[in-house]
Amino acid sequence: MREGWKYCKLGDCVEVINGLWTGKKEPFVNVAVIRNTNFSKDCKLNLHDVAYIDVEIKQFSSRKLKCGDIIIEKSGGSEKQPVGRPVLFNIAEGDYSFSNFTATLRIKDKVEIVSEFLQLCLYSHYLKGETLKMQSKTTGLHNLDMKAFLRLQIPNIPVLEQQRIVTELDLLSSIIEKQKAQLKELDTLAQSIFYDMFGDSVTNEKGWEIKSIMNIGYVERGKGISKKDFVENGVPCIHYGQLHTTFSAFTTKHVSCIPENLLKKPSIAHKGDLVMAITSEDVECSCKSTAWMGDYDIIVGSDAAILHHNQNGIYLSYCTKTESFFNEKSKYAKGFKVTHISTAEIEQIPILIPPLPLQQQFADKIQSIESQKSAITKSIAETQKLFDYTMDKYFG
Numbered sequence: 001m002r003e004g005w006k007y008c009k010l011g012d013c014v015e016v017i018n019g020l021w022t023g024k025k026e027p028f029v030n031v032a033v034i035r036n037t038n039f040s041k042d043c044k045l046n047l048h049d050v051a052y053i054d055v056e057i058k059q060f061s062s063r064k065l066k067c068g069d070i071i072i073e074k075s076g077g078s079e080k081q082p083v084g085r086p087v088l089f090n091i092a093e094g095d096y097s098f099s100n101f102t103a104t105l106r107i108k109d110k111v112e113i114v115s116e117f118l119q120l121c122l123y124s125h126y127l128k129g130e131t132l133k134m135q136s137k138t139t140g141l142h143n144l145d146m147k148a149f150l151r152l153q154i155p156n157i158p159v160l161e162q163q164r165i166v167t168e169l170d171l172l173s174s175i176i177e178k179q180k181a182q183l184k185e186l187d188t189l190a191q192s193i194f195y196d197m198f199g200d201s202v203t204n205e206k207g208w209e210i211k212s213i214m215n216i217g218y219v220e221r222g223k224g225i226s227k228k229d230f231v232e233n234g235v236p237c238i239h240y241g242q243l244h245t246t247f248s249a250f251t252t253k254h255v256s257c258i259p260e261n262l263l264k265k266p267s268i269a270h271k272g273d274l275v276m277a278i279t280s281e282d283v284e285c286s287c288k289s290t291a292w293m294g295d296y297d298i299i300v301g302s303d304a305a306i307l308h309h310n311q312n313g314i315y316l317s318y319c320t321k322t323e324s325f326f327n328e329k330s331k332y333a334k335g336f337k338v339t340h341i342s343t344a345e346i347e348q349i350p351i352l353i354p355p356l357p358l359q360q361q362f363a364d365k366i367q368s369i370e371s372q373k374s375a376i377t378k379s380i381a382e383t384q385k386l387f388d389y390t391m392d393k394y395f396g
Contacts (some may be wrong), residue, residue, distance in 0.1 A: 010122075011150030013113055014070075014105040018320070019098045020059045034065070035305045036073040036085070040244075041065055043123050045071075045087040051064040054176035055097060065096040065103075066079050066113040070105040070122065083144040084131025086122035088115060103146070118154065120169060124395035125152055132195040167396055179380045180381035183373055186281040189248070190369050194318050197362050198354055201324035204214045208354045217309030221278070221343050222267045231256045236296065237268070240303035241278040242367060247290035248373070249366060250318045254298055266299040269306045272313040278341050279303035283310025286333040286341050287325070291317040305343050311360035319351045 001007060018034070033053045038046050066089070067356070086105075089096070098104055107113055125131060127239040130152070133146045155162075199206040213219065224237055234257035238247075246255055269275050269292045272356030277288040292298055302307050309316065319325055332345035 001153065002155065002396075005155050007153040008156045009150065010105075010152045010154050013111050013118070013154055014107055014150075016146065016150070017063060017104040018107060019074075019102045019104070020055060020063045020372050031060055032094070032096045033099050034089075034096060034102065035070060036076050036101045038074055039071075039085045039087050041086050043085050043126065044120070045089065048189060052098075060095075060097055060278040064145050065091075065098060065104065066106065067109065069090045070115065071098050072103050072105060072122075072144070072149075073101065074100060074103045074146065075101040075141050078202050079114040082126075082129070083135050083142050084122075084126050084149065086119050086126065088390045090115075110171035112159050113154070113156075114166060116158060116163040116166040116170070120166065120391070121154055121387045122152070124391050125186040127391070128396075164316075167238055169387065169390055172383060172390060176380055176383050176387065177341065179376050179383065182376050183380075186373050186376075190318070190366055191321070193365050193369075194322075195357065198352060201319070201322035202327070204352060206354075208352040210350050211353050212348055212350050213307065213309075215291045215367050216311050216351075216353065217307055219276075219343040219346045220306045220307065222300035222304040222307060223263055225258055225262075225299070228260055230256045231259055233257060234259050235262075235266075235292075235299055237299040237301060238275055238290075238292070238304065239301050242280060243275065243290055243304060244280065244285055248312050248370065249289075249321075250291035250293045250370065252294045254294070258299065263299065264395050266302075267306055268297045269300050270297055270308070271295060272309075274307040274309065274313050274316050274320075275300055276305050276307060276346065277303065278305050278343070278346070280333075280339050281337075282339055283330050283333045286339050287320050287329050287346065305346065307346070310361050311353065312361035315354075316351070318366070320361075325349065325351065327344070383389040 030052055031054075032047075032050045033055070034045070034047075034050060038050055039261060040046050069089045071089055073083045073085050075083060080299065087266060089104075107118065130142060132150065134148045135142045135146060198208065204210065222238075222240070225237055227241070230239075236254035237256055238254065239256060239257045242255060258331075273292050274289050275292055277285065280286045280288060293313065307316065327348075328349040329341060332348070333339050333341040
């Protein structure tokens with residue numbers, strides 16, 4: 001707790017309204033019902049896929065959300081993403097309610113607390129893992145112990161001080177959001193440059209030569225590497241999971257190492273080779289690729305493959321993002337919970353082969369864009385560090 005501040009229990013500040021079950025009796029009203037799936041990881045409210053449900057009027061009238069309410073995820077979480085996420089409902093108009101997997105906290109009359117400040121306070125408890133300690137598992141679901149939750153200590157400080165803290169943290173948060181938007185704009189620019197230079201990959205209106213991957217090189221499967229094999233100092237490697245979570249269109253640096261003698265005959269990517277994921281959660285992420293552009297060789301693990309080729313690696317990486325490539329890999333990628341594609345199947349996929357000088361021109365532009373993205377990503381990390389420090393200063 002912060003020295004010099006007074007505190008009170010959350011339960012003394014708010015009333016709790018439990019979410020609704022959709023009824024089967026008439027009359028109904030069509031209402032937008034917010035579920036825990038509308039909660040982002042950073043506790044923002046996302047209404048893009050909000051569900052509209054016929055709700056009994058009696059139920060809705062007692063559970064209509066008001067601007068300033070805080071919606072809490074009380075059921076359905078997991079150990080990796082525990083329940084207790086708080087989101088602020090800051091919409092002034094419209095008919096919105098909330099599902100039975102959530103509850104709403106409404107600030108009591110005459111309690112002087114700013115909704116945004118309360119949400120930040122609860123968010124800090126969530127970040128510190130305190131709600132994880134309050135969850136229990138029943139019938140396959142993780143549930144929040146509301147009695148324990150309502151015993152959380154909330155700062156009882158003047159409203160002006162609350163507003164100042166909210167403004168300070170909102171400013172940092174808005175900077176991060178703008179920087180993330182810049183990254184998306186640069187990704188869109190890169191895709192636009194690809195389209196302008198090479199045209200539609202499906203129609204091939206520019207008449208580029210088309211070759212199967214086997215005619216520009218060959219695909220080698222990676223060999224066994226597990227995350228438990230990682231060491232601080234050793235031989236550079238790429239784990240297939242990093243293709244999904246860490247690397248972009250190309251990379252020049254590794255992020256993990258394995259012991260030097262772990263593999264007798266490792267699969268090695270050389271500068272310019274394309275490293276592809278052959279195991280993924282769905283077809284969309286199948287063949288997720290990065291061009292290895294480092295000045296040293298790197299070992300590639302299983303569930304990934306290496307395309308050794310005679311083209312430009314960065315150009316090929318962007319080829320794997322095109323509609324035509326998606327259509328082709330969809331013919332081969334298979335599986336229910338896990339999608340897999342073989343090296344032989346990858347070699348069957350046709351791609352456009354424009355002249356190498358043109359591929360290099362494209363790669364130069366992409367490298368310039370990636371340099372800008374790298375600077376923005378570094379700035380995001382620094383701003384996030386300042387945000388975390390500020391949160392800890394007030395709520396730590």
